[in-house]
Each structure stands twice: as C-alpha cells, then as structure tokens.
Amino acid sequence: MRELNAVGAIAARDLLKFTRDPGRLVAAVVFPFVMISMLGGTLQLNLGKSAGINFIAFTFTGFLGMTLFQSTAQGLTSLMDDRQNDFAQELFISPVSRYSIVLGKILGETMVAVIQVLPMVVLAFVLRVPLTATHVALLVPVALLACFMGGAFGLLLLNTMSDSRASNQIFNFVFLPQYFLAGLIAPINALPWYLALASLISPMRYVIDLVRGVVFSDSSDARLVLATPATNVAVLLLMFAVFMIAGTALFVRRETNR
Amino acid sequence: MATPAIEVRDLVKRYRKGTTNAVDGISFTVEPGQFFALLGPNGAGKTTTIAILTTTLSPTSGTVRISGHDVVSEASLVRRQVGIIFQNPSLDMNLTGEENVRIHAILYNLYPFRPFYWLMPGAYRRQLRELADVVGLGADVFKPVKRLSGGMQRKLEIIRGLMHHPRVLFLDEPTSGLDTVSRRNLWQYIGELRRRHDITICLTTHQLNEAEKADQVCILDHGHVVAIGAPRDVKTELGHERLVIDANDRAALRRRLVEINVPFSEDGHFVIALDGRTAHEVVRAIDEPLTLLRTESPTLEDAYLRILAAGDA
Numbered sequence: 001m002r003e004l005n006a007v008g009a010i011a012a013r014d015l016l017k018f019t020r021d022p023g024r025l026v027a028a029v030v031f032p033f034v035m036i037s038m039l040g041g042t043l044q045l046n047l048g049k050s051a052g053i054n055f056i057a058f059t060f061t062g063f064l065g066m067t068l069f070q071s072t073a074q075g076l077t078s079l080m081d082d083r084q085n086d087f088a089q090e091l092f093i094s095p096v097s098r099y100s101i102v103l104g105k106i107l108g109e110t111m112v113a114v115i116q117v118l119p120m121v122v123l124a125f126v127l128r129v130p131l132t133a134t135h136v137a138l139l140v141p142v143a144l145l146a147c148f149m150g151g152a153f154g155l156l157l158l159n160t161m162s163d164s165r166a167s168n169q170i171f172n173f174v175f176l177p178q179y180f181l182a183g184l185i186a187p188i189n190a191l192p193w194y195l196a197l198a199s200l201i202s203p204m205r206y207v208i209d210l211v212r213g214v215v216f217s218d219s220s221d222a223r224l225v226l227a228t229p230a231t232n233v234a235v236l237l238l239m240f241a242v243f244m245i246a247g248t249a250l251f252v253r254r255e256t257n258r
Numbered sequence: 259m260a261t262p263a264i265e266v267r268d269l270v271k272r273y274r275k276g277t278t279n280a281v282d283g284i285s286f287t288v289e290p291g292q293f294f295a296l297l298g299p300n301g302a303g304k305t306t307t308i309a310i311l312t313t314t315l316s317p318t319s320g321t322v323r324i325s326g327h328d329v330v331s332e333a334s335l336v337r338r339q340v341g342i343i344f345q346n347p348s349l350d351m352n353l354t355g356e357e358n359v360r361i362h363a364i365l366y367n368l369y370p371f372r373p374f375y376w377l378m379p380g381a382y383r384r385q386l387r388e389l390a391d392v393v394g395l396g397a398d399v400f401k402p403v404k405r406l407s408g409g410m411q412r413k414l415e416i417i418r419g420l421m422h423h424p425r426v427l428f429l430d431e432p433t434s435g436l437d438t439v440s441r442r443n444l445w446q447y448i449g450e451l452r453r454r455h456d457i458t459i460c461l462t463t464h465q466l467n468e469a470e471k472a473d474q475v476c477i478l479d480h481g482h483v484v485a486i487g488a489p490r491d492v493k494t495e496l497g498h499e500r501l502v503i504d505a506n507d508r509a510a511l512r513r514r515l516v517e518i519n520v521p522f523s524e525d526g527h528f529v530i531a532l533d534g535r536t537a538h539e540v541v542r543a544i545d546e547p548l549t550l551l552r553t554e555s556p557t558l559e560d561a562y563l564r565i566l567a568a569g570d571a
Contacts, residue, residue: 009361009364012373095338
C-alpha cells in the first residue's frame with residue numbers, strides 16, 4: 001500500500017505540473033491541428049488520389065502514436081530537471097522503492113500524454129478520419145502500451161544525459177530520425193536496406209504501426225501496416241522489459257554512485 | 259547497551275572526478291536521543307557526510323550504520339529511520355507549498371494519497387496548520403512556491419522535514435535565511451520533538467551558538483575530524499575561564515596580584531586566566547575595593563576558530 005500511495009503521489013505531481021503549464025496545454029491543441037490538417041491535408045490533396053492513400057488518416061495515426069510515445073519519453077527527462085532543481089533529493093531520501101519512483105513518473109507522464117492526444121482524437125472525427133467507437137476502445141490499451149514504451153525508452157535515454165541541455169540535444173538526435181524510420185509522415189513499406197535495418201530498431205515504428213493496425217484494420221489502407229498487431233505488441237513488450245530493467249538499474253546506480 | 263543512532267567507521271568519500279578525498283577516514287558514534295552537531299568551514303565534508311548518512315550518496319569505503327542498519331546494504335530500512343532538512347532548496351516550484359508537503363507526507367506513508375487538500379484526513383490538515391504556525395508561514399503555505407520569498411521557502415522545507423517524526427533527524431544548516439523569531443520558534447519546536455519522541459538530531463550549521471546546546475560536537479576540516487566531544491570539553495581543551503577585574507586604585511590592585519602570585523594581563527582591565535583556581539579564591543585574596551568583577555567563559559566559536567587556526571598552521 002505504501003508503494004501504491006507513493007506511485008499515486010508521484011504520478012499526480014506530473015499531472016498537476018502539466019495542468020499548470022499553459023504553454024504545454026496550448027501546444028496540445030495547436031500542434032495536432034497544424035500537423036494533421038495542414039500536413040495531412042496537403043499530402044491528401046496532392047498525393048492522396050494518385051497513391052490511393054487516406055493521408056489524413058495516415059498522418060493522424062502517425063502523430064497519435066508519436067505523441068503518446070514521445071511525450072512520455074520526454075516527460076521522464078523531468079527526472080533530470082528534478083535532479084538539477086534538487087527535488088530529486090526529496091524523492092531519493094524517501095523510503096520509497098526506486099522502481100516506484102520510476103513507475104510513478106511513467107504513470108504520470110502517461111496520463112499527461114493521453115490528455116494531450118484527446119484534442120487530436122476530436123479533430124480526427126472533425127476531419128472525417130474513419131474512426132469508429134470500436135477503434136477508440138481498442139486504442140485505449142494501445143495508448144497505454146505506447147506510453148509505457150515511451151517511458152521505458154525515456155528512462156534509458158536519461159542515463160546518457162549529464163544535464164537538461166544535453167537532454168534536448170539527445171532528443172533531437174534520437175527522435176528526429178525516428179520520424180522517418182517509423183513512417184510518421186510517409187509510408188515505409190519500401191526502404192533501402194540500411195534504412196530498413198535502422199527502422200527495425202526504432203521503438204517508435206512499432207508504436208505507430210500498432211496504432212495503424214487498429215485504425216486501418218478494416219480499410220484499404222491496411223496494406224500500409226507493416227506487421228500484425230500481435231507481432232507489434234510482442235516486440236513492444238520485449239523492448240519495454242529490456243529498457244525498463246536496464247534503465248532503472250542504470251538510473252539507481254548513477255544516482256547513488258556520484 | 260543501546261544500538262547507536264549513528265555509527266561511522268573510517269568513512270572515506272572521493273567523488274568520481276575528485277582528486278582528493280572529500281571525506282577522509284572519519285569515525286564517530288552518536289547515541290540515541292543525542293543532539294549531535296557536525297561543524298566545519300565550507301568544503302570540510304559536512305554535506306558529503308550527511309548525504310552518505312542519508313543514503314543519497316554511496317561511500318567510497320568505510321561503514322556507516324543508522325540505528326544498526328547499514329546505509330549501503332539496508333538503504334531502504336535506513337530511509338524509514340531518517341528525515342532531513344536540506345541545505346539546498348529541494349522544493350517543486352511548480353506546486354504550492356501545501357502540495358509539496360502533501361507529496362512528502364504520502365511518500366513517507368503518513369497519510370493515504372488524495373489528489374486534493376480538502377480530501378486529505380483532518381489529522382493531516384491539523385498537523386500542517388500547526389507546523390505552518392510554528393515556523394510563522396501561516397496561510398502562505400497554500401501559495402505557489404515560486405511566489406514565496408527565499409526565507410518562506412526555507413520555512414516550507416522545515417515544515418516538510420518535520421511532518422514525519424523520524425528517529426534521526428538531519429538538519430543541514432536549517433536556519434539559514436530565517437529571521438530571529440522563526441529561528442527561535444524552530445529550535446523550541448525541535449526541542450519539544452526531542453523531549454516527546456526521543457529523536458536523535460544531527461545538525462550541521464555555521465551558527466555556532468546553535469551547537470552550544472549539543473551533547474556532542476564534531477569539527478571537520480579538509481575531510482578529517484579535528485575535534486570531537488561535548489562542547490564543554492572541546493572548549494576547556496583550548497581555553498579556561500577568565501576573571502576580569504578592575505579597581506579605582508589600579509596600582510594597588512596590580513601590587514596585590516603580584517603579591518598573591520596570580521598571573522595576569524592588562525587589556526584595558528586586569529585579565530586573570532583561572533587555570534585551576536576558582537574566581538572565589540582569587541577575589542577573597544584581594545582587599546582593594548573592586549569596580550569591575552566578571553568571569554568569561556570561552557565560547558564554542560572561540561574554540562572552533564582556534565582549532566581551525568591550529569589546523570592551518
């Protein structure tokens with residue numbers, strides 16, 4: 001019970017911080033509007049018909065998966081900010097398991113990420129993305145898995161950073177290539193062999209492909225899905241386990257071994 | 259014999275990028291319920307020692323036990339025994355003061371998690387109000403931390419550190435930034451805590467008058483223990499009580515002191531190092547009417563400065 005209480009408190013802290021950050025709230029509404037309606041709309045008008053792809057739906061699913069994954073991963077780096085602001089002292093002196101601290105952070109950032117994508121889902125209905133109630137229901141566990149995966153990935157990255165400035169640089173280096181390798185903007189059914197290899201180790205690829213596997217299950221765009229949902233879930237669970245164990249062990253070791 | 263509250267043996271800490279040991283083979287023992295003061299100039303190793311004692315830093319070598327539990331192999335048990343008021347601010351600036359305190363209370367399993375203050379148990383709300391009044395923060399505890407002044411933030415940290423009643427409470431320069439009234443209130447409250455709950459206090463401070471009431475002081479310099487013992491012992495080791503006297507007929511007084519074979523110096527008044535004598539013995543041997551009579555005891559600050567000066571010499 002002690003650990004559950006602690007996980008709840010740490011998670012609630014992240015949610016509170018999000019609701020008090022007007023910049024992040026505005027970005028949560030504006031960003032999907034800009035990316036889906038403008039980017040998706042442009043691709044749809046220019047390439048949609050000739051390629052036979054619903055680019056609005058393609059962009060929506062891509063940005064949905066990316067936001068869930070990346071928002072949670074970036075949220076985990078707030079542990080770095082905590083350390084610089086010395087709030088980490090308060091967390092690390094408390095009689096709470098380090099695993100609970102990490103789990104609380106991931107849960108908190110998961111809640112933040114899920115809230116961030118709600119305007120995106122509303123926008124999808126407005127833009128007539130073929131989204132049914134069943135899709136939305138299936139997307140709930142998918143969203144949770146995407147966030148947990150992002151959290152574990154963020155935790156692992158955290159151990160490579162020395163300060164929050166370095167964290168911004170690493171994020172540009174790590175996430176930007178994944179936008180292309182994971183098929184966020186353009187389909188990746190065909191890639192040069194070296195990019196195909198790089199794509200296979202991109203966690204974001206499996207998140208986005210899982211989202212598309214659910215949303216495109218009964219449409220002609222299903223041909224853009226790279227693997228079955230079961231395969232994507234299995235890969236994500238495996239990656240989650242490896243990243244979590246390695247990330248937490250490294251994080252705890254680094255905190256006490258300064 | 260009771261298990262010591264704090265037991266430090268041959269503790270060494272060298273930081274990963276350090277070229278010298280921040281803490282270099284220190285040892286000391288603190289009995290349960292004692293008020294222990296760790297003193298020393300900046301960079302002496304006090305904060306490093308506290309960080310190791312509270313499990314946020316691992317030692318390079320040596321053993322440290324808190325209430326019998328090893329800080330490395332039994333870190334989780336140690337964390338349940340200790341509380342700390344940090345030297346550096348450790349507040350979440352995005353939250354209100356109360357939210358910071360609430361997170362602390364939940365992390366220490368004092369109260370169940372509730373997302374809002376008004377849902378928290380009455381006992382929590384009473385305890386918060388009582389502590390806020392003790393340090394003089396009052397209703398400001400509900401303000402966002404970023405809107406509190408530095409002194410008010412310090413008070414908030416103190417409230418947070420006292421929320422749970424730890425067996426060993428580490429106070430890392432707890433009163434820096436506090437005004438006189440808040441400082442006095444805080445020490446009164448800590449005194450009450452000790453009496454009521456038999457808490458062991460480990461203090462680091464630059465305010466040496468705060469360490470005068472300690473049961474034991476330990477002075478660190480360059481990572482070494484340079485003096486340890488009860489404040490009275492540390493003081494008498496380096497200086498004795500002095501008698502300061504004067505008279506209208508100063509020549510007669512001077513002659514008399516020479517006659518009775520009492521060494522003295524003249525520093526505005528006649529200053530006599532008692533050095534084994536009592537003030538009463540000296541005064542009884544003087545017939546001349548005195549216009550000034552007082553005794554002076556060396557303060558901990560005097561002793562501290564002499565110890566550090568001796569170390570630098």
